[in-house]
Amino acid sequence: MGRPDFQIDGDDVLDHIFSNHALCYRVPDGRATMKLELQKYPMGNAFDELVGPGRVPRPAAQALLRYLEDLDESELQTRRAAVDAAIVTMGITFTIYSDGENIDRAWPFDLIPRVMPRTEWQRIERGLKQRLTALNLFINDLYNEQRIVRDAVFPAEVLAGSRNFRKQCVGFVPRFGVWAHICGTDLVRDRDGTVYVLEDNLRVPSGVSYMLENRLLMKSAFPELFEACRIHPVDGYTAQLYEMLAALSPRSGERPVIAVLTPGVYNSAYFEHSYLAQQMGADLVEGVDLVVGADDCVYMKTIDGLRRVDVIYRRIDDDFLDPETFRPDSALGVCGLMRSWRKGKVGIANAPGAGVADDKVVYAFVPKIIRYYLDEDPIIPNVPSYLCMNDSEREFVLSNLDTLVVKPANESGGYGMMIGPHASPAERAQCAERVRADPRNYMAQPTLTLSTAPTLVGDGLAPRHLDLRPFVLQSSGIYVTTGGLTRVALREGSLVVNSSQGGGSKDTWIVEATD
């Protein structure tokens, strides 16, 4: 069984929201060379990010598409080969575990970028900031006064059923009251062009290193495009990440010692862990490298004795963080880490317990959470969601199983998900049974048609479905990446964006354009 890159952080397969209409564009026989001709682009019935109705390029993508049409095919293939070679040389890989061995695979990358006008992006950016601000107020409230529960905006039974609520965190307020310092928010666009939040990844979201590497690849493949289009740079992320982490340091005045805590080289996201440590000049540490002293401070084991660590950017789950507090069998964590954190001797990002808001049922409450704490309307809408714990909504779900996607609240990686339009009657019946037995643990959403973008398939362009994961940072301030990681289902007919299953990624351009 393969285990893919992105599932490690407790996330998602996107196959539930797809409709199968991707057509492969093939080159007519008998033509020695061909060009990418927009007039032959096989539009589907999804919203296309680059090509509008009547195959008219969207304003933000105009320069790009014109450039691609002018490029002859051999030139395009040359550049594609150069990029493929660069990926192998740079060692941009993700790891799949198969039969006990780990295999490094080259990162699948599509040359055609996804383009978004800055005006639209600015609105999304505001929405993402609004959302994370509210979520952090919410998490902090849950671990302290629980006002939102007392005011009956958030039901006590949902909290009681939460698997990611950590009682060990109750009564603690981390610096700035922020728990989720790094959030990867998955966005999708439906047929009518509306952008929705699909989920908030608040535990250990990954993918940002690929976003940065994708841009490097694009710059080397198409430098002339970067002269012609006004593309906003993405490289500010690691500096922002450093600043965000440094602000969590318990000691002031010195250059803080920051460590990235990884489960080790066999973790599928190891490339990213080492990449981020490298870019920040931080130490990449494993659990065995750290120890909590009698003074409750965290130290790392250096060749010159012990050295105090101020901030830990952890890339391991809560459960494995501290065998003294959580799973006693964890070999990845550090004994006493929670003690040190609660005494304010070390900063941890994301804070233990932040995952309480990373729950598909809690997700459905986010619009209410935003209104409750900020007294604002949500800028980016949620996908409409039906909570099975409410009698009327449950009945609606049970009688519309053939069109809905049913998701368990806490599972990740798409486990236990039922995709109505693709499921057999028996599978639907089993799903109904599970929902009736444990309604708190299920929610449902309508099946969306994910937007597409032109993607190099064989010798031509074909529409492929995609999503977008921007990353949001919060500690003393708040920051959103310019764009994010665009994931694309590369395989024809395949509707899964996970890298292990034929999914790939694209560079994401935020450009100046007049709409």
Added chain:
Amino acid sequence: MLSRVAENVYWMARYLERAENTARLINAISHVLLDLPRGASFGWDVLTRVAGLDQLFDEAYPSHDEANVMRFLVSDLRNPSSVLSCMQFARENCRRLRDVLPREAWEQVNTMYLALQRSSARITRRADRRRVLEELIRGRHSVAGLLSECMSHDVAYQFIRLGEYIERSDMTTRIVDIHAAVLVPRQQIPEDPAIALLWVGVLKSLSAYQMYRRHGFPQVKSAGVVNYLVKDAHFPRSVRFCLDEIESHLSELPHNTSSLRALRTTDRRIDGMKLENLSPVLRHEYLDAIQADLGHIHDEIARQYFHFHEQQAGGELPGALQAVAG
């Protein structure tokens, strides 16, 4: 610097150096094979013994012949010291160290490994083998250049150099010793011009021929070559030179007393060695003794820097007392 990372860096350097020197060893053999005097033969079994790999080889192959030994030394992953194994370990270590090493160094090591893996099937042909190994040696030099020119000469760098020089001096003694594998008929005297040619092969494999001619004995003969490769203070692959480098890099590290002590023991032993007019048996014994000393230096470094905290575990935690600020 983390103890675990120091150990990784050190081993990465050793593996890279071992890959290069194994490639050099193989090229030395190829030279020697071409120049074998009339009536002489090459002892493939002696070779695996000199390399310290005879047991492993015997488990993997039924007989000693050129094709088997070469496959074993170049591309057999069952042999942890084969060139391909070394490159695989070096790459794995390098992958763990992406946060410590300059990015280009990782890319170069990665590229070298991938290239070797692609061509390792072709190494049974002498001409191809030579090309593949020379390319590897060139690649290794560009890694060395990248590390020297693009990396801070920080603590990690000291460990890289320590690993390199310990491995290199060990391999130099083994390459000198391959001469023992040439079996000559009894009537031939040691200073026979045909046998002298074998020493030229050894020197060339270490890129030492030209420098030997400039700075060493006027003639190429066994006494001069062994003396040069062990005791010359200026040739960067001689044991003496490596030991001096080890000393200077150790001096940059904290808590170096016991490692330096082990180093000086080796220094004294080498100074005391009379390398002229050695019988092949005695020569082999001397080289063995140097290898054992180098092993001892390694043990001291590992104990002090890599496994220090393991020895502390169970005992009283040093706590804040030993904490280093900044």
